[in-house]
Amino acid sequence: MKKPSDSLDALLTEIRACRLCAAHLQDGPRPVVQASASSRLLIVSQAPGRKVHATGIPFNDVSGDRLRGWLGIDREIFYDAQRIAIVPMGFCFPGSGRNGDLPPRPECAPTWHPRVLPLLKQVQLTLAIGQYAQAGVLGMRCGASLTDTMHAWREHLADGVLPLPHPSPRNQAWLKRNPWFEAELLPVLRERVKRVL
Template identity: 50%
Template sequence: MKNLLTEIRNCSVCAENLPLGPRPIVSAHPEAKIIIIGQAPGTKVHETGVPWDDPSGRQLRKWLGVSDEVFYDETKIALVPMGFCYPGKARGGDLPPRPECAPLWHQKLWNSMPNLELIIVIGTYAQKYYLKEGMEKNLTETVRAYKNYLPRYFPLPHPSPRNRFWLSKNPWFDDEVVPKLGSSVKEAFSI
């Protein structure tokens, strides 16, 4: 795993497409029980090199019901984005994750983490890649149908502050999904 992480962190496959240059962000360990598959690092995470080191990460840790210490303990939780580097700005947000990363690195990471119990797929890019034709017609319906993907997968919306409107329109998420997410996390750690 150590050699694989070094290889990923030195990757420059799509360097010419990255406005801030390559800085692959990933955290993983063979003992990890949970893997969180996000979209791609933002500018703050690109600067610090720490996954989910931003307001989205704080919200995600609240949803999961875990402390910073647990969240950043790579023997418990692996943090693997669809795109490992900051992809650049688009109108209304960041560009999509680079398409090279997941096919190039994800399976190699999975093969090195035999103890995974729960795969949390955040946002449409991760859900389309992992849930494939099992995904509902859109993110909202996929998250609403979270029970259909358990015990292996748990789909979530992106925890970005930009999603306040989505959260206010979908109160069932906080009422039903977040408590089940917390119990799924505890269950994965206890197995």
């Protein structure tokens, strides 16, 4: 009889070999994902950026530094798949457009999430980072804007999901306009992450 970790490991190998939307990717496919059957924290993000594509390491960039600061954890804990799963809406870098990175490829999450997420049975908290991840995780419960979704964070947290803005430097203006995020939400986030891990 297969252990859950065996089937998840096989699935992760399949994901890392995925070429489903290779024809649409400017830099070619390089799926980036991190998970274990014992992961207790699930990070659903948008899609890898160019630096992550180059290294194959999720959140191995300035955004990752800020995210780890928000969570109150170091790189060693962050990259421990036994504790933290990182399953983006798009596993590959989608390429760049006029206003930054393109959206995650639409084929990715519908193909892989229904197969991966049910195997993460130990997850106690899901972080939905950025609008694409929030739409994917929260569905119809997502607000009309990022700010609307973020203002309902306590309601979502009661269901085990905490929406977060993307930690990109591009969101600095949003963070300045919404000081409550740092004052009210981050202490709760750090406490909850500490408890989960």
